[in-house]
Amino acid sequence: MPDLPQTSHIRLDLRGPVLHLWLDRPETRNAISAQMVGEILATFAAIADDRSVRIVVLRGAGGTFCAGGDIKSMSAAGAAPSPDAPDELKAYNRRFGAMLEVVNAAPQAVIAAVEGHAIGGGFGLACVADITIATADAKFAMTEVTIGVVPAAISPFVVQRIGLTAARRLGVSGARLSAAEACAIGIAHLAVADAAALDAAVRETSNQVLKCAPGAVAATKQLMLRAAGAGPQTSPLPQLLDDAADCFVAAVRGPEGREGTRSFVEKRKPSWVVQAE
Secondary structure, eight states: OOOOOOOSSEEEEEETTEEEEEEOOGGGTSOBOHHHHHHHHHHHHHHTTOTTOOEEEEEEGGGOSBOOBOHHHHHHTOSOOOTTSOOHHHHHHHHHHHHHHHHHHOSSEEEEEEOSEEETHHHHHHHHSSEEEEETTOEEEOOGGGGTOOOTTTHHHHHHHHOHHHHHHHHHHOOEEEHHHHHHHTSOSEEESSHHHHHHHHHHHHHHHTTSOHHHHHHHHHHHHHHTTOSSOOOOHHHHHHHHHHHHHHHHHSHHHHHHHHHHHTTSOOTTOOOOO
16 A cells, blocks of 8 residues: 555545545635645655556546636736745746646556536646546636736647647637537547536546556556657657567566466456456
8 A cells, every 4th residue: 555645735535446636625626736736746656656556536626626726826926036036936837847747657547537627737637647537517728828827837738638739729719618629629538417427437437447457557658658759758769669569578478468368368357457446
């Protein structure tokens, strides 16, 4: 069992191999504070090498996913610091970008369960999940430009998710998308009727992921991020294919590959298959 951090702006609920990470500032519609960023980073650091945690479900408390950055804090930090003082606003934004990078590259499967609003930074979080599921009435938007702010940290991840053309349209207009529209352009993967259906879809999706070997999931994510130029390591295609072949051989000959191929021949489930609670 991982040694999870103590938190106050997120709530952690570990249910077997599935860690439910709730953004837990409902009074602010789960606006992303510096404290929240630090707690998310600490949580993903705690599980980075722990394959007993196989899925992280991101969700917002109080019926909404995330309203974006903490605008009141931004407004209070609007004045430039003195020349010899650190720029806390810049540090916050850069650390938020680092948090998105960590979630994006996590070895676990990451599921975003979106209801209410996924705005600004919340939009960015939805774009770094492997699987994003939304209620039909959810709204997605990059609204930063409507208040004179730039969607700085989230823009690279949005472009990676949906491509430059779609990202530019949303970035310069602040347009709000329905869950169906978000699915149509690839931000979300599935739209469901309501919160109860969202719970059911998260459970069903988790059970599908839990049929998969955790080491193979982590390696697959790493290869795909490299192929997209979205991970910490990028390579020319021939080098990537050489590394992919090495990865394939290691997987087939490793404990997961041996167990998986043996279970297939013996017509039984592999040892890693479990059910979400």
